[in-house]
Amino acid sequence: MRTFTVMVLLLIVLATGQPASAANFEDNRFSDTILTNNISRGTSMVFAPDGRLFILEQGGDLLIYENGALLNSSALSLDVDSRGERGLLGLAFDPNFTVNNHVYIYYTPDATP
Numbered sequence: 001m002r003t004f005t006v007m008v009l010l011l012i013v014l015a016t017g018q019p020a021s022a023a024n025f026e027d028n029r030f031s032d033t034i035l036t037n038n039i040s041r042g043t044s045m046v047f048a049p050d051g052r053l054f055i056l057e058q059g060g061d062l063l064i065y066e067n068g069a070l071l072n073s074s075a076l077s078l079d080v081d082s083r084g085e086r087g088l089l090g091l092a093f094d095p096n097f098t099v100n101n102h103v104y105i106y107y108t109p110d111a112t113p
Contacts (some may be wrong), residue, residue, distance in 0.1 A: 042089075043088060046091050046092070049093060051066075057090060059087060060080040062074060062078075062088065062091070062105070078109075079109070080110055086108035089106050090107075091105050
């Protein structure tokens with residue numbers, strides 16, 4: 001459960017650019033650090049087996065945070081329908097990612113595929 005809490009707090013910081021409330025940190029064992037202010041409507045983030053952080057934006061951009069910085073350009077930019085609860089929503093790594101580099105995404109296409 002602690003890993004989930006840290007991920008949620010990290011997502012708050014990434015999505016809003018604002019530090020999470022100190023009340024969210026149990027026993028002050030964690031500290032808040034703003035990694036970037038350049039996330040727009042973040043929907044999910046997943047650590048790759050190689051340590052990179054993949055960040056999804058509802059509007060269709062897949063960003064990668066690596067070596068202490070957000071890469072300058074999107075790794076993937078999709079035309080999505082981002083109204084309401086639609087858009088670029090999920091990501092999973094293939095069990096053999098370290099061999100085949102396959103990534104699976106879940107999104108709402110802007111038009112009928």
